[in-house]
């Protein structure tokens with residue numbers, strides 16, 4: 001694996017590889033890597049000649065400074081994981097490489113409805129930050145294929161929109177969510193939970209399964225209320241539990257029995273914010 005810290009150097013290297021006919025896959029991350037991240041690397045390795053992973057904890061996407069400060073950093077272990085999973089290139093920039101002119105005058109993106117609901121509503125400015133960093137990273141790496149996780153469902157939709165807005169020639173791949181044996185979605189933030197909290201947090205998965213197993217045409221209101229009750233019973237404080245159209249994220253209050261629906265949850269376990277989602281209609 002080759003490690004680059006400088007944007008200009010990784011760009012030049014990748015450009016040469018592309019000229020030599022190599023297909024480039026890209027997996028952007030914020031580090032504290034787990035098997036979920038590595039599954040994206042695996043997916044990229046299968047479809048590309050070279051896989052690039054970036055590790056950058058992007059300050060502009062954190063609406064909560066405490067969350068940013070406490071974001072786990074395990075860089076030595078990350079490097080070992082990446083070498084073991086046959087990553088070709090690690091891009092590990094400092095903040096000045098990503099934002100050479102500072103963070104105060106970055107572009108704003110028109111994300112419309114997507115930026116106003118769910119994560120956009122509860123984390124103001126979050127998706128602007130995601131677009132700012134992704135725009136820069138996609139410009140530096142210029143991959144053929146981009147791999148991101150369904151775990152961040154709304155983020156996948158936002159980045160697909162960014163690709164359209166910027167007319168980028170990149171194929172987007174949404175990869176399935178990897179879970180712990182009891183169902184908790186793998187997440188770097190799980191490192192901040194103790195054993196009992198992790199156990200209780202599996203209620204998020206159980207709620208999603210409950211919604212999937214019991215979905216019937218008609219009003220969805222009581223159904224959501226029961227899901228929230230199940231979360232609260234397990235010491236989780238939900239920001240939201242919503243059911244939405246899987247392709248537009250328009251919130252669904254009714255189900256006609258045919259529309260593809262996704263259930264999405266964001267909930268705090270103590271001060272650790274966890275998100276998860278599941279397609280609940282076939």
Ligand code: AMP
Nearest residue numbers: 029030031036148149151152177178186
């Ligand atoms: P993060 O480091 O949390 O920004 O995540 C980097 C990428 O890994 C994003 O595309 C996430 O959606 C994806 N990811 C995070 N957790 C998982 C998971 N449990 N399974 C699959 N992909 C994941």
